[in-house]
Amino acid sequence: MASSIRVRATSNGDTTEVQALIQHPMDSGFVKDAKGEIIPPHFIQQLTFEYDGKPVFLADWGGGVSKDPYVKFSFKGGKKGDDLKVSWSDNKGATDSTTAKIQ
C-alpha cells in the first residue's frame, strides 16, 4: 500500500526545510453526513519527525486540522542523503510511517 505520507525535506547546507502532506480524513466529530448523522471523530493525534534518532518536530493535533493535513517547519543541520523518519498515530489507533531522504 502506498504510504499516506508525502514528505519533502530539502537541505540548504545549514538548515533543512520539511514539508509534509498526509492523506487522512481528519473528521472532527462535529460534521453530519448527507443523512444527517454525525460522522464520528477520526483524526491524527500525533505526528513525529525524527532525524538521527532524535525528534526534530512533534505535532499534537485535534479535529480542527484540515483534511489531508499539511505542515511545514525547518531544523538546523540535516545532511543531503540522510534519512528523515515521519510517523503518525490517530485516535482510532491506526499508524503509518515513512522515511524520506533529505535532498
Next chain:
Amino acid sequence: MSIMSPEFFANRRLVLKGIGVAALVGFGVIPLDVPQALAAANDKYPEEAFKQKTEAEAIKALYGKTPEASDKVKMDAPEIAENGAVVPIAVTTTLADVTSISFLVSENPITLVASYRIPAGTLPAVGNRIKMAKTSNVIVLVEAGGKLYSATKEVKVTVGGCGG
C-alpha cells in the same frame, strides 16, 4: 529502536488496542503505566486540552499559565478565508528558546487546533492548514524561555469548515 522512541509507544498503543477493552480492564495496571511512561518521554498527547470549549480553558489545560501579547510573534493568516475547511496559517517568531507553538480558534467547538513541540535546533516557525467553523479570532501561542506569548488575528470566513 530505543525504548523511549515514539514508534515504541505507537506500537505499544496498537498492541494495547488490539488486546481489547475487556483485557485492558483486566490488566488495569498496563493502561495506567502507559501515560506515565509517555509523560516521562515528553510524548504525551494533551487529551484534556483538546476537549476544552473555550480558549482560556484550553490554554490552562495545555500550559497552565496566562499568555501575554507579543509583537515578536508574527502570524501570517488571510484577512478573509473563502473556505473555512482549509485556512492556511503560519507563524514565525524572533523570541529565543521556543519550546512550543500552538494554534487556537476561539469560535471553533474545540478551540485548540494544533500544538507543536519545538526541540532545540528546530526553528520557531510552523505553517499548517486549519478548519474554522466561522469568522473568529485565531490565536497563536508561543512558549519561550518558560513564558507564554500570544498573537491574535481575526479571520473572516465566508463558508464555514465545520458544517459539512
